[in-house]
Amino acid sequence: MDLRxxxxxxxxxxxxxxVLARIPEVGVAPLxxxxxxxxxxxxxxxxxxxxxxAGGGSPVRSEALARDPALRYxxxxxxxxxxxxxxxxxxxxxxxxxxxxxxxxxxxxxxxxIIEEGRxxxxxxxxxxxxLDRLRFLKQKKVVGIVWHDLNASWQPExxxxxLSELADGILRLTAELVWSEIGSGELxxxxxxxxxxxxxxxxxxxxxxxxxxxxxxxDDLDTCAQFCERFMRAVSGxxxxxxxxxxxxRLRPMGSAGPVIxxxxxxxxxxxxxxxxxxxxxxxxxxxxAGSDEVGTKFTEAVSSEVYKGARSDLFLDxxxxxKRRYEREIQSRQETERNVKLxxxxxxxxxxxxxxxxxxxxxxxxxxxxxxxxxxxxxLEKVGILTEREAxxxxxxxxxxxxxxxxxxxxxxxxxxxxxxxxxxxxxLAALVGASSWKRLRAEIxxxxxxxxxxxEARIPKLAVxxxxxxxxxxxxxxxxxxxxxxxxxxxxTMMEDSGEVAKEIEASGRMxxxxxxxxxxxxxxxxxxxxxxELWDVAFSEEVEHEGADEVDPGTALAERLASIGxxxxxxxxxxxRRLWTAACLKFAWHGDxxxxxxxxxxxxxxxxxxxxDRLGGQDIDVIALGRLGSRDLLLPxxxxxxxxxxxxxxxxxxxRIGEELLKLTRRLAVSSAYFPLxxRLRPEGSAGLxxxxxxxxxxxxxxxMEPWERLAYTRARSLRGWQETDSTLRSVVYGALWSxxxxxxxxxxxxxxxxxxxxxxxLHRNLKLGPGFSMxxxxxxxxxxxxxxxxxxxxxxxxxELRALAERQVINVYERDELSxxxxxxGSLRNALWLLEMDSDAVxxxxxxxxxxLAHFLSYDGPNQLLSAVERYKSTVIEVYDRLKRGxxxx
Numbered sequence: 029m030d031l032r033x034x035x036x037x038x039x040x041x042x043x044x045x046x047v048l049a050r051i052p053e054v055g056v057a058p059l060x061x062x063x064x065x066x067x068x069x070x071x072x073x074x075x076x077x078x079x080x081x082a083g084g085g086s087p088v089r090s091e092a093l094a095r096d097p098a099l100r101y102x103x104x105x106x107x108x109x110x111x112x113x114x115x116x117x118x119x120x121x122x123x124x125x126x127x128x129x130x131x132x133x134x135x136x137x138x139x140x141x142i143i144e145e146g147r148x149x150x151x152x153x154x155x156x157x158x159x160l161d162r163l164r165f166l167k168q169k170k171v172v173g174i175v176w177h178d179l180n181a182s183w184q185p186e187x188x189x190x191x192l193s194e195l196a197d198g199i200l201r202l203t204a205e206l207v208w209s210e211i212g213s214g215e216l217x218x219x220x221x222x223x224x225x226x227x228x229x230x231x232x233x234x235x236x237x238x239x240x241x242x243x244x245x246x247x248d249d250l251d252t253c254a255q256f257c258e259r260f261m262r263a264v265s266g267x268x269x270x271x272x273x274x275x276x277x278x279r280l281r282p283m284g285s286a287g288p289v290i291x292x293x294x295x296x297x298x299x300x301x302x303x304x305x306x307x308x309x310x311x312x313x314x315x316x317x318x319a320g321s322d323e324v325g326t327k328f329t330e331a332v333s334s335e336v337y338k339g340a341r342s343d344l345f346l347d348x349x350x351x352x353k354r355r356y357e358r359e360i361q362s363r364q365e366t367e368r369n370v371k372l373x374x375x376x377x378x379x380x381x382x383x384x385x386x387x388x389x390x391x392x393x394x395x396x397x398x399x400x401x402x403x404x405x406x407x408x409x410l411e412k413v414g415i416l417t418e419r420e421a422x423x424x425x426x427x428x429x430x431x432x433x434x435x436x437x438x439x440x441x442x443x444x445x446x447x448x449x450x451x452x453x454x455x456x457x458x459l460a461a462l463v464g465a466s467s468w469k470r471l472r473a474e475i476x477x478x479x480x481x482x483x484x485x486x487e488a489r490i491p492k493l494a495v496x497x498x499x500x501x502x503x504x505x506x507x508x509x510x511x512x513x514x515x516x517x518x519x520x521x522x523x524t525m526m527e528d529s530g531e532v533a534k535e536i537e538a539s540g541r542m543x544x545x546x547x548x549x550x551x552x553x554x555x556x557x558x559x560x561x562x563x564x565e566l567w568d569v570a571f572s573e574e575v576e577h578e579g580a581d582e583v584d585p586g587t588a589l590a591e592r593l594a595s596i597g598x599x600x601x602x603x604x605x606x607x608x609r610r611l612w613t614a615a616c617l618k619f620a621w622h623g624d625x626x627x628x629x630x631x632x633x634x635x636x637x638x639x640x641x642x643x644x645d646r647l648g649g650q651d652i653d654v655i656a657l658g659r660l661g662s663r664d665l666l667l668p669x670x671x672x673x674x675x676x677x678x679x680x681x682x683x684x685x686x687x688r689i690g691e692e693l694l695k696l697t698r699r700l701a702v703s704s705a706y707f708p709l710x711x712r713l714r715p716e717g718s719a720g721l722x723x724x725x726x727x728x729x730x731x732x733x734x735x736x737m738e739p740w741e742r743l744a745y746t747r748a749r750s751l752r753g754w755q756e757t758d759s760t761l762r763s764v765v766y767g768a769l770w771s772x773x774x775x776x777x778x779x780x781x782x783x784x785x786x787x788x789x790x791x792x793x794x795l796h797r798n799l800k801l802g803p804g805f806s807m808x809x810x811x812x813x814x815x816x817x818x819x820x821x822x823x824x825x826x827x828x829x830x831x832x833e834l835r836a837l838a839e840r841q842v843i844n845v846y847e848r849d850e851l852s853x854x855x856x857x858x859g860s861l862r863n864a865l866w867l868l869e870m871d872s873d874a875v876x877x878x879x880x881x882x883x884x885x886l887a888h889f890l891s892y893d894g895p896n897q898l899l900s901a902v903e904r905y906k907s908t909v910i911e912v913y914d915r916l917k918r919g920x921x922x923x
Contacts, residue, residue: 034063036454040070043077050080055094062100066108067461075107075114082121092125099128105179106172109462112443113175116168119270123169133173137191142170142198150206159206160263163199164270170195175233175440181464181695185429186230186404188436193229196237197222199273200264200319207260211252217244218253218290219317219325220260223280227314228402232432234439234446236277237264241290242328244321250290257289275445280311293324297331306348312336313385313400329400337392337399350492353382370431370438371447375479377435379486380428384410386490391415403428414791417871420485427478430702434475437462449475464699466602470563474704477562484521503533507547514885518550522557545571552889553620553867556613559704565606566613575617585611585631586638593642600646601696604639605705611635612706616667620867623890625860629829632665637751639707640673643696649689652677652723654751655761657713661747662810663829666859668866668873671707674714674748676757680725690722713744726760733764739774740781746814749827766823770815775920778815782807799858799865800874804906804913806858809834809851812913816842819920830855847912854905857890861902864889876902 031044044063048056063069080089092099103124107114117124126132135141146166153159174191177183183191200220208216224238225231239261243253265276279285282299291299300309312332317325360372371377384406391410392399398409404425411421437459438446449472450456456468465471487493501511503523509516523533536542549557549570560570569575574583589607596603615635619628640654658672659665675693677686693709700707712718715732724732737745745765750757785807790798799805813833817825825836831852838848864886866873877883883895892898 031060034060035070035073037070040073044073047073047077047080050085051090051094055100058097059093059100059104062104063108066104068108068458071111071114071458072104072108075111075117076103078114078118079103079107079121079124082118086121089121089125092128096128098130099125102127102133102176102180106175109179109437110175110440110443112440113172116172120165120168123172126169126172127176133176135173137170137174137194139194139197139201142166142195143201146198146202150202156206156210157268160203160266160273161268161270163202163206164268164273167195167199167273168270171233178436179462181698182691185433185436186402189225189230189232189402189432192231192233192235193226196226196231196274197318200237203263203273204260204319207256207263211255211259216256216320217247217324218242218256219321219323219328220319221315221325221328222318223311223315225314226318227316230402230432232439232445233436234443235274236445237274238277238280239318240278240281240296240315241320242296242324243290243292244324245293247292250292254288254290280308282308293328293331296328297335300332300335305352306345307352309336309345310349310385310389313388316400333399336389337396339390339393341390347492349386350490353378353493365448368449368451369447370434370449370475370479373479375427375481375483375486377428377431377447379482380407380424380431383424383486383489387415412791414793418873418875419869419871423478423481423485426701427482430474430478433463433702434459434471464695464702466599466605466699466703470602470605470703473562473564474702477558477704480521480524480562481558503536503546506537507543507550509547509550514554515547515550518554518557519546521554522546522549522561542571545575548620549617553616554869555867556616559609559613563609563704566610569610569613570617574614575621577618582631584634585614586634589635589638590642593646601699604643604646605700605703608635608639608700608705608707609703616867619667619863623860625856625863626829628667628863629663629665629859632667632669633660633663635706636660636665636671640671640709641751643693643707644689647689647692647696649675649686649693651679651682652686652689653754653757655757656749656751657744657747659747661749661827662833664855664859666866667863669708670710672710672713674711674729675723676726676729676760677723678726678754678756680727683721683723683725683728686723687721694722713741715741726756730760730764733760734767737764739777742770742774742818743778743811743814746817747810747827762823766818766821770818770821770920772921774818775815775917778811779917782811794872794875797876797878798874799862799876804908804910806855806862808909808913809855809858812851812909812916813837815920816916819923842916843912847908850905850908851912854909857901857905860890861886 031041035041035044048059051059063072066072076093080093093103106127107117146163149162149166150159153162174188174195178185178188204216204220219242221227221240221242222238223240225235226237241253241257243250247253261276261278264273266272278289281287281289282291282296282304300312313336315329315332317329356372357374360366360369366373369376381403384403387410388398388406391413395409395413395415398406398413398415401409407416407421407424407428410416411418416424434449435447438448438450440462450459453468456472460466460468460471463471465474504511504516504519507519509519536546549560556570560566589611592607593600593604612635615628615631618631637656644650644652644654653676655661655674655676656672657674659669660671660673675686675690677683694711697707697709711722714720714722715724715729715736742765745761748761748765750761785801786795786803790801795802801807810830813830816822816837817833820840820842822836822840825833834843834848834852834855837843838845843851861876862873865875868885868889870877870882877886880895883898887893887895887898890898892901
């Protein structure tokens with residue numbers, strides 16, 4: 029077997045030959061295939077070679093590697109990604125064998141479970157050092173499982189951070205108990221306070237553990253407490269045969285390194301009330317008890333909470349926070365790390381945390397629900413109460429996930445606290461593979477894009493942190509734009525993002541056609557600017573004549589996608605992501621150009637339907653059908669729409685295999701998201717929602733439909749259709765949706781659900797402007813169509829666009845012709861508004877703005893004579909929808 033094409037290093041070929049010689053023949057080809065698919069075949073084979081040879085070798089290991097597919101796949105994946113784990117398996121060869129135990133690997137990581145298991149294994153430890161060694165073994169074992177779920181994408185990133193934090197909590201509590209049992213008696217009077225990422229339960233693989241120690245006020249012997257702290261820190265951070273448990277950093281305590289390692293509760297609180305710098309108050313947002321006395325810890329965190337969440341702050345306080353941030357930004361810049369440092373560089377992890385924590389400080393008094401949470405939950409809470417806009421929250425959340433994933437992969441390799449993107453080509457290629465990107469070029473582009481968006485939000489919120497740019501003035505002048513306009517800001521953003529902005533500016537100035545297209549993008553599609561700027565292959569799409577093609581001249585995007593993939597071999601994901609990104613950008617610019625909602629929805633439907641089936645086929649799921657739901661099902665897709673789907677297989681015997689393929693498709697979805705590819709898959713409408721199987725047999729769907737399907741699910745499934753056009757699928761769907769009578773009880777449940785949606789999913793001040801969920805808007809049109817079909821058992825009406833189904837209801841005299849036309853016009857206007865809101869990057873793609881200038885921009889986009897005419901049309905349609913909705917509901921109740 030020729031192995032040279034698989035590896036980059038000659039030494040790896042020798043290592044592979046040794047490995048293959050040690051294992052039975054049956055495992056040779058599968059192992060080579062696993063290495064070929066790994067992120068770093070050279071690192072993987074070197075570590076496996078060392079593991080097989082460790083301790084003189086073992087036939088048990090060789091047999092397991094050859095014959096156990098789960099162990100082989102997990103082992104190769106782990107040791108390709110992490111040299112630290114490779115070293116761990118060499119030190120503890122038998123630990124790797126647990127990779128074959130799916131039950132052990134699937135156990136959730138919770139502090140209570142860690143403590144219980146830890147106490148059990150410590151119960152017969154022969155000495156203090158032996159006990160510490162066992163704790164290190166316990167931590168190593170649990171980290172292996174966490175890393176596997178992370179690399180396998182079976183856990184979301186925030187689940188990984190939470191698991192690492194739970195593990196740290198358990199280990200630290202066990203260590204505190206162990207140390208106190210050596211030097212004290214009774215209950216430990218010291219609270220160990222977690223700060224930083226540990227405090228917010230967002231630990232990295234190689235985070236320092238930021239700790240603070242607080243003692244009870246009535247404690248007389250503070251020296252013994254200080255002795256506990258010193259021994260505790262040595263027990264945690266001291267290096268033994270299995271390394272340290274964690275690196276401990278206590279410099280965030282009062283007075284930093286110059287202050288005492290422990291203070292009584294009252295002394296610590298007095299410091300924060302009277303002497304703390306603004307950044308120290310900000311730091312306390314994430315404070316919580318992680319070990320020691322919960323009573324003391326609770327008193328501390330509750331007391332400092334009132335200091336943290338005072339509400340309005342002085343300019344001096346806020347300037348102190350901004351200046352502290354400026355200081356470390358200047359330091360990063362002086363070290364020339366701004367671009368490579370994903371944590372501290374501009375638009376990096378720290379920028380997201382800074383925005384979120386500042387808003388928590390300022391709004392936590394009025395809105396207690398935003399207090400003391402991790403970054404992602406806090407972002408969601410701030411968006412829910414209206415402090416962050418929907419768009420800001422989306423950018424910050426998705427950006428934080430991506431940058432933390434990148435940071436994790438960097439740290440995994442050697443278990444070092446690094447935040448630097450690799451400078452060498454091989455390191456870049458490995459990082460891209462570990463993150464799930466198709467190439468380093470595309471990962472780098474996506475990192476730069478998301479960092480720019482994050483920084484833009486920060487500077488918009490805190491202008492003092494903005495760095496003025498001299499670029500783009502000539503281009504703005506050549507376009508005749510007001511320098512203070514949002515369009516001019518978009519042009520500045522475009523040129524600031526681009527690495528060769530000077531050359532691009534010259535091209536725009538020299539070409540009238542390019543100026544026209546830049547004007548179109550700046551005034552009608554600023555949403556695509558970050559995509560165009562950071563994905564150079566999209567420049568041709570943005571400035572091509574294709575955007576202006578009439579419908580008859582338009583190339584079918586689904587066919588183009590299929591033809592492109594037909595010529596690609598194993599590396600299809602990269603091309604798939606690139607083509608999806610290209611087609612989505614074209615869809616955005618086409619709508620910006622022609623404003624035709626029906627054409628835009630048809631174009632998006634062709635992309636989505638073909639993309640889903642092509643992806644399934646590539647993964648071996650030719651026998652899996654896609655049930656299209658929601659706007660995908662009714663062919664009413666908008667630019668911001670998700671693809672709501674469920675998956676089915678004909679043969680029940682194939683369910684287990686199909687489920688594996690479904691899981692692979694979900695992983696592919698996450699990988700495509702890293703590449704900013706258009707693949708917004710959402711499977712939450714499947715039977716039993718997120719808790720249910722990804723793929724079910726048609727028979728199982730039918731059983732679920734008759735036994736467990738709720739009225740709201742039947743309503744949702746009135747828009748369902750088979751993407752493969754399978755008659756069996758459509759027949760099964762009609763059976764479960766229309767097989768039972770639509771009862772008065774079902775009608776009441778839908779009424780209650782509608783009220784709940786209005787109450788819980790839309791902000792009160794936005795409900796009557798919410799184009800998606802508000803009364804008289806899109807949801808009401810969709811529900812009145814679906815409820816009418818259910819009430820009349822219109823199983824013969826195929827799933828078509830909402831406007832076509834409104835015509836079908838008119839033909840059956842459920843509604844009159846006037847109502848048909850008004851409801852259709854309303855639905856199309858709401859969809860066009862949502863597309864426009866999306867392209868114009870307004871605060872939400874579903875809520876009409878109140879700002880007159882923004883309303884004027886929307887009106888101009890849709891060719892209305894000003895905002896008053898637009899609002900008048902919206903109000904008229906809204907009233908008609910409510911009137912028809914209520915009339916049909918009364919009519920159903922009277923039957």
